[in-house]
Amino acid sequence: MxxxxxxxxxxxxxxxxxxxxxxxxxxxxxxxxxxxxxxxxxxxxxxxxxxxxxxxxxxxxxxxxxxxxxxxxxxxxxxxxxxxxxxxxxxxxxxxxxxxxxxxxxxxxxxxxxxxxxxxxxxxxxxxxxxxxxxxxxxxxxxxxxxxxxxxxxxxxxxxxxxxxxxxxxxxxxxxxxxxxKKKIYEQIVEDLEFGIEKSTLPNHQPEGNKGRANKAAMAGLLGKVYLTMAHVLDTQNRKEYLNSAKTYLEMCLGMKQFNRLNEVTYDDNAQTGLFAVANKSTCPEILFQIVYKQGDKDYHSSIAADNQSIGITCNSQYPSKGQGTYVNEDLVNEYEATDKRKAFSVVYADNPKAMAYCITKFRDTSDAAGTLAYGGNDWIILRYADVILMMAEVYEALGEETKAIPYLDEVRERAGLPGYTESIQNTDYRSKYPTLKLAILHERRVELAFENQRWYDLLRFFTIDELVTYMHAKDPNCYGISNLQNFNEKDIYYPIPYDEWKLNPEGMYQNEGY
CATH class of the missing domain: 1.25.40.390 (Serine Threonine Protein Phosphatase 5, Tetratricopeptide repeat)
Structure with a gap:
């Protein structure tokens, strides 16, 4: 071979x-x-x-x-x-x-x-x-x-x-x-990130001309997320130590932010402080690390605005969409609270007969520079401060310090135009859906970070394997497209090793259980 x-x-x-x-x-x-x-x-x-x-x-x-x-x-x-x-x-x-x-x-x-x-x-x-x-x-x-x-x-x-x-x-x-x-892999990740934090003289945030390159705030925020994940997926005897390490690095990251409250950055893509506005992508203080795309360039442009857009929808791109765009599960749509500002910006229902479903409108570029060819300039955000703030809430909740967790949760809800947690938990509907602070944080992460590749990892972190199977099986299949949620079981927390990799060394490249 x-x-x-x-x-x-x-x-x-x-x-x-x-x-x-x-x-x-x-x-x-x-x-x-x-x-x-x-x-x-x-x-x-x-x-x-x-x-x-x-x-x-x-x-x-x-x-x-x-x-x-x-x-x-x-x-x-x-x-x-x-x-x-x-x-x-x-x-x-x-x-x-x-x-x-x-x-x-x-x-x-x-x-x-x-x-x-x-x-x-x-x-x-x-x-x-x-x-x-x-x-x-x-x-x-x-x-x-x-x-x-x-x-x-x-x-x-x-x-x-x-x-x-x-x-x-x-x-x-x-x-x-x-x-x-996997423990050794996590150890290497920690070592790599600690090197940058402790030994480099990289800036806390890169200047406008160097966006897309590493910085110390991103390293600290990512390392906080790594430790938070370790607390849930590695040996339980070190859980508190991992959580405290997560808190240390998340606090370090927050100490480097260049704004006071999260509501200083908005969801309005026409505002000077618009979080997802292409014109602001190099100056937005909330973004910690992004993968850069070049507006108007046929090779290095972003396609996400047009790819997500359904036929009949025009708020994403000048490109005349002909298909359905990215299908959004109604399960997510139903999770937005009635007065949540993020819903109208993030999703829209496409009523064209070829669509008849919700599609993503969170990433937009209708500029002439992008044009009808949809050579957009959206950067892909890997880490931002709302994520870090909600992780702080998650850490304190996991440490049993709920009174310290709630202000972080409230800061994110404030920007969305929602009441704080203490008021919201008195609402019968909210309390029935999110009866614990932990579930309220998970909910907030879902609607705040929707379509940013965070949700799957959040589910793996917030639930044990058995809990996640129960959670997924309890969902209404009518709100989940044509996928069969009953297929989900314990094996699905991991991907299978690709067949061509496994066959190179069946013993050393052993397959994940269930595949």
Missing amino acids: KKTILFTAILAVGLNLTSCEDFLSEDNPNKIPVENYFTTENDVERAVYGAYMALRSGSCMGEGSTMYTEERSDNTGRLDNQSSAGEPFQFTDFSLLPSNTYLKSHWQAMYKTVNNANFALKGIQTVTFSDEKEKDNYEAEARFVRALVYFDIVRKWGDAPLVTSYLATPAEIEAHTFRED
């Missing part, structure tokens, strides 16, 4: 990201042997950009990656179970097979990005820097990308190959074709 493994895909073409609008193709570094490629600091910079570039793929973590996360949750789905041999439908129907080619592409893209980051890290150790601080900063950026991707990998597959060096030969590849315990 030929020993080539998908996660060691060759380094992608890098991009020159000297500013968030400067997506210019570079030569492919991998056309040159690695030992000869790195000679200057500029070579290292290009390799780091190559790692950022790999994130943009829809098969990795870019805007097109919602099939792997959002459709896996109870937020969105599909009304088409036939296209592409029905493979995309398997994700939302919980009928995913190890042979699924989209699953294989996702695995490949994730490990390609890891290898890009490792390629940059190898170069960092090869080149002599005039300033050691600059060396540490490049290393922090590459480690941030690696940590970000591995955090997705470990939450989707659990145990997985852990690769921290650039793999260039078949022998090196073969030596890494085995799954490592």
